[in-house]
Amino acid sequence: MRVLIDTTYAARGRSGSGVYIERLVDALRARGQVEVFEARQRVRLRPGTEGGALRPLRRAANVALDALWLHVGLPRAVRSVGADVVHHPLPAHSRRIHVAQVTTVQDVAFLHFRGLYDASWRRLAVRSYRRAVKRCAAVVCPTHTTAVEVVALLGADRDRVVVVPYGPGQAEGAAPSNAGADRAGPLLFVGDAEPRKNLAGLLEAYSAYRAQDGAPAGLVLAGGAAAAATSAPGVTARPDPGLAELLDLYRGARALVHPSLHEGFGFTPLEAMALGVPVLAVRNPGTEEVCGRAALLVAPGELAPGLRRIATDPALRADLARRGRERARTFSWAEAARGHERVYTLATGTPPPGGLQRGAVSPFDSLPKDSA
Numbered sequence: 455m456r457v458l459i460d461t462t463y464a465a466r467g468r469s470g471s472g473v474y475i476e477r478l479v480d481a482l483r484a485r486g487q488v489e490v491f492e493a494r495q496r497v498r499l500r501p502g503t504e505g506g507a508l509r510p511l512r513r514a515a516n517v518a519l520d521a522l523w524l525h526v527g528l529p530r531a532v533r534s535v536g537a538d539v540v541h542h543p544l545p546a547h548s549r550r551i552h553v554a555q556v557t558t559v560q561d562v563a564f565l566h567f568r569g570l571y572d573a574s575w576r577r578l579a580v581r582s583y584r585r586a587v588k589r590c591a592a593v594v595c596p597t598h599t600t601a602v603e604v605v606a607l608l609g610a611d612r613d614r615v616v617v618v619p620y621g622p623g624q625a626e627g628a629a630p631s632n633a634g635a636d637r638a639g640p641l642l643f644v645g646d647a648e649p650r651k652n653l654a655g656l657l658e659a660y661s662a663y664r665a666q667d668g669a670p671a672g673l674v675l676a677g678g679a680a681a682a683a684t685s686a687p688g689v690t691a692r693p694d695p696g697l698a699e700l701l702d703l704y705r706g707a708r709a710l711v712h713p714s715l716h717e718g719f720g721f722t723p724l725e726a727m728a729l730g731v732p733v734l735a736v737r738n739p740g741t742e743e744v745c746g747r748a749a750l751l752v753a754p755g756e757l758a759p760g761l762r763r764i765a766t767d768p769a770l771r772a773d774l775a776r777r778g779r780e781r782a783r784t785f786s787w788a789e790a791a792r793g794h795e796r797v798y799t800l801a802t803g804t805p806p807p808g809g810l811q812r813g814a815v816s817p818f819d820s821l822p823k824d825s826a
Contacts, residue, residue, distance in 0.1 A: 561718025
């Protein structure tokens with residue numbers, strides 16, 4: 455089977471979606487069960503940081519360029535390689551592609567936190583997501599949480615929605631932390647400043663924790679959120695760490711703090727757990743599904759006490775590190791690739807090896823009919 459994957463988004467900077475695309479392509483090729491081809495949009499304007507009239511103009515131009523790629527460039531690539539399946543790692547569908555199409559929905563945070571997203575972007579996202587999940591032959595979701603929301607909120611056909619958990623981000627195969635329970639490094643946040651990531655809530659909680667602790671741990675903001683570290687006491691920035699530096703930041707951390715209010719999967723807690731780093735996270739269904747009992751989960755309003763607890767309790771950190779390593783071992787990119795291969799065969803209607811029947815990997819098989 456020939457599978458063409460649109461890898462456009464992986465070229466737009468490091469992100470969870472970019473990690474998913476890169477690691478999935480590598481894992482599929484390593485297994486060798488399908489022939490993988492990549493296609494990538496080459497022309498797009500940089501988003502820019504200036505305000506005024508230029509930002510909406512750039513956005514409008516990129517919308518047009520994205521549509522041109524989806525309906526002209528990508529179909530041309532499909533024909534050139536003779537693909538049997540096209541995989542859109544972000545929600546999309548083109549009527550000009552005449553082979554089976556599969557799409558992935560990472561999360562639907564924009565439906566839960568409407569006020570946190572630009573109104574015009576949100577309207578466009580709602581239309582494109584609904585079109586994709588209703589027209590594609592199969593829909594991949596990384597968690598049952600996202601799968602149920604895709605059916606309930608976007609109207610997807612539950613028989614075409616398949617849960618395929620991802621691997622442990624960029625940490626698979628990396629040497630774990632050798633710090634003991636008395637690790638004295640800083641607390642670590644990894645991510646961007648997207649509103650649902652709750653960076654403001656973390657900084658407020660960290661300030662409250664510092665006021666209550668005579669010798670508080672520092673806080674490192676790594677990634678796009680680093681700009682928020684300019685004036686906050688005790689907070690330092692690592693704005694654009696490469697992979698080696700990022701793994702070192704994990705290994706040297708006292709704990710990872712993940713304050714996100716909504717996650718479809720959540721790579722950073724899983725990466726931390728795979729490296730033996732304790733995790734403190736705000737409780738939400740997606741994060742809880744991935745972390746299970748291997749993280750200290752708290753309500754948003756309990757983040758400050760959670761910081762103090764994980765920073766000052768070596769026994770807790772040791773227990774979380776142990777649980778995290780065990781939990782992370784249940785995720786792998788090889789299994790994620792295997793799951794995607796099943797989805798591709800289901801999408802084409804080809805009986806997969808072993809006679810797996812359609813719907814056998816559906817998240818809804820064990821749910822009551824009204825659960826979705």
